Amino acid sequence: MIQNYQHIKSLLQESGLKTTPQRLAVLDYMIACKCHPNVDEVYQAVCAHVPDISKATVYKLLESFAQNGILSKMNSNDGKLKYDYIAEHHHHLYDVDNDEIKDYPNNELDEILKNYFKEKSIDGYVIEDIKLEIKVKKQINNK
């Protein structure tokens, strides 16, 4: 069952895309998973609900969602494209020891950056968005 039917439907309409079972299933998964899946992971997950979806379709849908600003493409260090659903603005924590990536929302920091670039701009460019890529290690508990 699709969790966010109405929400997804309006996302699609805003982008001028038709509502299809494949799009519903892919977006529903992206919204629910709260992770940063690559194409194959999305495909595997969606297969459970829409068994006959093809991987080529998943490629096409994810790409078009990214074009329409519904998802963003992410950098990953394994050479595979990853996608991220943008519910709220957030940064990313990259664990250097394994390949985990976690969301890190921080409004306070967003404000600081916004203010900083209000005064000092980057010449020749207009800033659209700023995301932090924070490399982290898990803390060892030695008290």
Place this chain on the structure above:
Amino acid sequence: MIQNYQHIKSLLQESGLKTTPQRLAVLDYMIACKCHPNVDEVYQAVCAHVPDISKATVYKLLESFAQNGILSKMNSNDGKLKYDYIAEHHHHLYDVDNDEIKDYPNNELDEILKNYFKEKSIDGYVIEDIKLEIKVKKQINNK
């Protein structure tokens, strides 16, 4: 001719890697190019100097340099691995209209972030490095 022979040689020694013509050529290019090439671009460029280098070797070298902290892997939105030589700490400007990526060093900003996270840490993690991923558009000149 290798521009930074001594420098590269010590980089390699610090990482316990033998000095080979292939490694010299690849690193020399990475240092000189000041860009963010993908594997094929490195291969093409290095071919001019070391004609019989194989692409498999380029893959292996870039990967091992990244493991040893000489290069960093980069996120790119085209599904190809890109590498970046780390001369000084810098951030990245991603042009949203084309696929250009530019370096953006900014010590002032590094200080601000460092101070911010001195007070407010991320629980469970130790921060290793912070990079900004700044999405930009070229400014239209309308005065």
Place this chain on the structure above:
DNA sequence: TTACCTGCAAATAGTTTGCAACCCT
């Protein structure tokens, strides 16, 4: 000399494409 390194070619994996059939609106 010896352990590390490289090139080759083949295998594997990831992504794109073209088109006929299908299905939202």
Place this chain on the structure above:
DNA sequence: AGGGTTGCAAACTATTTGCAGGTAA
């Protein structure tokens, strides 16, 4: 009805692997 959308299979591109031979230290 009609144009956007999908699945398929094939093409294409990117990356990894194993191993024999080569080379830096």
